[in-house]
Amino acid sequence: MLLAIIDPLIDSALNEDLAGGDLTTEATVPAEITTTARAIAKSPLVACGFTVFERTFHRIDPELRVQALVDDGDYVDADTTIWTVSGSARSILMAERTALNFVQRMSGTATLARTFVDQLPDGTTTRIADTRKTTPLLRYLQRYAVRTGGAHNHRDMLGSAVMIKDNHIAAAGGIEPAIARAKARAPHTCRIEIEVENLSMLEQALSAGADIVMLDNFAPDHVAQAVVMARGKATVEISGNMTPERVRSAAVAGVDVISVGALTHSAPAADISLRFKL
Amino acid sequence: MLLAIIDPLIDSALNEDLAGGDLTTEATVPAEITTTARAIAKSPLVACGFTVFERTFHRIDPELRVQALVDDGDYVDADTTIWTVSGSARSILMAERTALNFVQRMSGTATLARTFVDQLPDGTTTRIADTRKTTPLLRYLQRYAVRTGGAHNHRDMLGSAVMIKDNHIAAAGGIEPAIARAKARAPHTCRIEIEVENLSMLEQALSAGADIVMLDNFAPDHVAQAVVMARGKATVEISGNMTPERVRSAAVAGVDVISVGALTHSAPAADISLRFKL
Amino acid sequence: MLLAIIDPLIDSALNEDLAGGDLTTEATVPAEITTTARAIAKSPLVACGFTVFERTFHRIDPELRVQALVDDGDYVDADTTIWTVSGSARSILMAERTALNFVQRMSGTATLARTFVDQLPDGTTTRIADTRKTTPLLRYLQRYAVRTGGAHNHRDMLGSAVMIKDNHIAAAGGIEPAIARAKARAPHTCRIEIEVENLSMLEQALSAGADIVMLDNFAPDHVAQAVVMARGKATVEISGNMTPERVRSAAVAGVDVISVGALTHSAPAADISLRFKL
């Protein structure tokens, strides 16, 4: 969690909520009151986002003391206190909602990621990965949350790796020229991934030297066959509406990477609240 | 949808995905190819976010032509084409993911809002409202989506209205002084809302002149009683883990406002994809 | 005064003055010289803006020690030292003008606000309020200054409350539909304000359920009549070129809110200078 990256996000979020001050707190809470607040998991979750939590309070009031009782990535039961913040009650009340808005989403994503990872058979090398279907402006935080939940990141952005899809293939005039052009143009540090829809496309992709093949809408038995065909030649990824059962069967079939858009586009917020009594 | 507000969001989101260019498209898609892409609802949803969709494409390429086939707020069946974009295939491919990342979330929130609104009995004046539990940096878009789904907005930020909660009451020394201080300090354009946990607190709040009372964790029969007590004196709001059934019973009981955090913190993304063939 | 809000303002202001360095100070003042400078009120004023003053110096040099000898809101006589800053003479000289540019305006507004508030009869509940006629980009600071001078804030922005004016009435087809639409659309936390030009409009506004009526260009005796009509039904606000005498007579007539655009658009800068001798 790099401050140079998260600080602008935090400041913008605080501005969304506090550009007009906090009418209620300024009116009702005397400036000198201090307290200690506990961030509590109200349902089981993977804790994620302590640095963002801490920093949000510090941007409002650098004097607040913020502490983590668990590590990011720890799975905790309901009613566990995960973090605390002490100091001016006014400052805590003003930052509370913004801090929670961040960490509820981060912990929600980490928790969902963990749920998927837990579907994998013991000892497997298959990994669960995210996609670029991230919440606009929060990609850095979400990718961190995905890793915190035990899953892996896919490419960071369109400039980090090559992923050739149907339209690219059509525009390039076929699988072979598409891969050839990508190899000629992309940094040598990138692997070349290509989406294939059937075994014949897979064969072409492998013979054209694809580093990664993404199986799109493959029937379950074709998946196993694809894994065999690609063995020793390319990494096999599968994607598309992956349910827990489909994750298990894909892992058993030997797929290397299962990418799940829902991790970042549809994870419900984790239930975390701040509890304190003045 | 004001450009001065959404443009910075769009540009930041495009930077997240494109700061290193688009390796694949630049390598495989010749600059002169043009196409028409259709944004398709892959499951039933409330369409939301056309302006953001259009603007995202225009920030990449002002020459693209973007059209809406439905209005924001229209409920559409699966497989409906809702918007189209025509022009340079390169431009469309580069902006595609960012545009979809915005509108899938906006439509997801609008669709969930509509689901809650549909629980209300015919002819009721009860409204479904959002909360401040919004995704950091996207509050403006989410509030728009909530309205698009037929629900209402709650206060925009901490400076727009007064909401007195348990800690404010404790710090102020009671319900009466808390309300008095808020009235003395807040703009005369704000209504004063206070959270109450039982009928005795409700009575105090009403006699202290609260404009809105928020019932927190009230038993269902106490809700009805609260509505009667508040009639003619204050608006009654209820919140907290509202399920469809609880929404219906609260509306029947005569509650004025049902606020639902999930609208903005846990709506799954709507399934929209861009389909075209080069 | 929230750092996440004032820091960007301060940094931009420092850039306006210092993007090319400070030729004079860099040339003439050795880096090792230290001093103590006193911010002095050169005429009577209400002190306002210490946090901005302190923070401006700290953005140039976090080692400077900045102290307040009076509280924001204190009325001080001419030649009173209100704040001090100690440390590197270079740093003080570089930040001096920017710091003063902020606090002279803030104290000017606070002082003017106090002047208006002082016109109110003892024991009145009438309040002086600001308007949205604020200096672009400095609304947050000006609203704070208004409160520091003992006056009140009006709505913060167009999204915080409803204010129906003549054009809105015309567009909506009359007072009644305008108020009805606003009630149906606006957050339940907002009060509905409407501008009326005569007693007949006032009557319509009251019967349509306006929460606040704004009297526009009312003759003095009509003001008193309006107050009687609105009693128990709506808050009464008056605005428009309020002189001290008009303020007094409006307060005596029982008007609740007197809004004064001049507080934020025409307050002369307070005369504060930084005095020190190297």
Next chain:
Amino acid sequence: MLLAIIDPLIDSALNEDLAGGDLTTEATVPAEITTTARAIAKSPLVACGFTVFERTFHRIDPELRVQALVDDGDYVDADTTIWTVSGSARSILMAERTALNFVQRMSGTATLARTFVDQLPDGTTTRIADTRKTTPLLRYLQRYAVRTGGAHNHRDMLGSAVMIKDNHIAAAGGIEPAIARAKARAPHTCRIEIEVENLSMLEQALSAGADIVMLDNFAPDHVAQAVVMARGKATVEISGNMTPERVRSAAVAGVDVISVGALTHSAPAADISLRFKL
């Protein structure tokens, strides 16, 4: 008026007012209504800021047509229509206040500048100049307004020119070393200005080669003497609480530059309003 400089100011100002939308207009004004609004000078003023006016409306709605009936710098009588804007009534209502907040201040400064310039005797070469006592973040607009009113700009920022004041002199060990150091360090494109408090300091400054001498708190007869001493050697500037009478007498005495802080720190807003009827 450069767009790359004024656009960020305008966008920030629009965000201050519209980050939560415009509740009233969205509720009451149908999207399809169009109108023409006239910006009217309600008292005599120097018109200033058309580009900012136009651009503010265009950032809300590029389809609005905005026209100037007078040029920036024209002096107009009360009740003159100076600019018009036509198109969507909603767009006009949303941008109205922000646009006026800019141009009322710009025209206010231009009008005050003109008032001072008008004090100068016919045919004089004396100029009225502004200072760095500008409103934070609006220096570019204010300097334009000063010129629009017929006055001149002083140095733009601390890096544009040298101005040696008492503390610089003390730190450098005297007038001569202060000027020498400044000449050695500053760009050769800068002139060297120094503030002097009496005739003896003036003499030292002239013999040390100051390009400009700033007379600080000089008695009127000393001013005339100073002008004689400096003739052919240095530009003579005077500053400090310049009233119209003091301006005239300084100009008659032959002072070259009269700098007036009030132009940018205390000009009252010009009275401009937008009038239209839906």
Next chain:
Amino acid sequence: MLLAIIDPLIDSALNEDLAGGDLTTEATVPAEITTTARAIAKSPLVACGFTVFERTFHRIDPELRVQALVDDGDYVDADTTIWTVSGSARSILMAERTALNFVQRMSGTATLARTFVDQLPDGTTTRIADTRKTTPLLRYLQRYAVRTGGAHNHRDMLGSAVMIKDNHIAAAGGIEPAIARAKARAPHTCRIEIEVENLSMLEQALSAGADIVMLDNFAPDHVAQAVVMARGKATVEISGNMTPERVRSAAVAGVDVISVGALTHSAPAADISLRFKL
């Protein structure tokens, strides 16, 4: 060249030069004068940066007409007109320096890249690549210029690919664990690169499954040996003070990638000037 990425750079650069306006042009050039200016290569160069050139003028004045007579990447002789701009002379003069500052650097980098590429033997598959030694804030432009000159980009940022250096090896406890950890953590789209200092390290790297080996300070004959060892197993990169001769010999030896920091940290500006006569 994506507008959402280059526009903020251009606006910041224009602000650096024009925040105080253009004193000279505003004083001497009447607003109505128009002209056509030609951007001329004063020495042989690879043209690069037309979009930035065009956009810089358009941010000052959208009415200017800007045209390219050559394509980016074209090698032109001295005294070739490469681009033209027509319209308001004032606008052209104001934007001139900023536009040239961009394109002289971009063309300088493209030209230097071409010089290195021209050292490669005909028909080779060896590529010249850039490094992360880019000018802060201009990485996007420089990477484009590198490609324009016929060379290739290395990884875009620290999050795009893995490059294990001596300190990483030491921290991880050896080559094998360093590579293993990187494979376990990095996106499956990344290739794993490792820097090796001798043939023994190379052997370890290859057997640990490195995708790319970077030869650091290898003696020329060891380079050839390394290429043989790595054949079929890993891409071979070489870096470090590459002169034209060393480039040739590395290519002949069969090295795949020659990375050259100088492309982005030490390319002299190309000599381009804008010529016109009012």
Next chain:
Amino acid sequence: MLLAIIDPLIDSALNEDLAGGDLTTEATVPAEITTTARAIAKSPLVACGFTVFERTFHRIDPELRVQALVDDGDYVDADTTIWTVSGSARSILMAERTALNFVQRMSGTATLARTFVDQLPDGTTTRIADTRKTTPLLRYLQRYAVRTGGAHNHRDMLGSAVMIKDNHIAAAGGIEPAIARAKARAPHTCRIEIEVENLSMLEQALSAGADIVMLDNFAPDHVAQAVVMARGKATVEISGNMTPERVRSAAVAGVDVISVGALTHSAPAADISLRFKL
């Protein structure tokens, strides 16, 4: 080096490199490892940029300890340790490249400036100056580097001073009216510079009261003649492809200012590396 100016540059630069984290370091370097790294001049250079170096590390990790062993402006031999940084190895590795990218350029410019300054005869008053041909967005840093190398700055921006070139002269209708207009418009703190191409233009410029004359493409003997003509009347500047020999002869001829675009547009990066062993 003002933090309010350099911090945004540093943060943007860190974002360029770290928006996706640092895959390698996060994977291979345990969080608890600490180290001390030394910044070493690998060839002789003028050290420049310690504050930027320090601040870059502190924006990543405020706990790092950064120390300068030499002062900015010191000329050091190859293999000299100029600065050190101690603390978390992860933090150091993440910030390393960005910090070096800044200071290699700053030290490169300072070193080149020193090279030119060293051409000046002993005891001369001739100065070497930079130009506005700076790297976009880095002008503040480059101007500092130029001074650090012992050279001088020219005007900071187009609003700081007047420089009349051929097109301005043509537009204004001649040298005399161009100078007259500039004097009438520009702040009295600016000197008026004009570019002349031959002795006849020089004569006109001097008689029109130019403060500085810039000799453009003058034959060497004409330079000497120009100096004589301008003596006591104007500062003489020369520019245009200044080689070391031309610098010496111009200084001997008595030219006051020699401006060298290469200082900021073509200085090669200084060779500085960070050395440490975990």
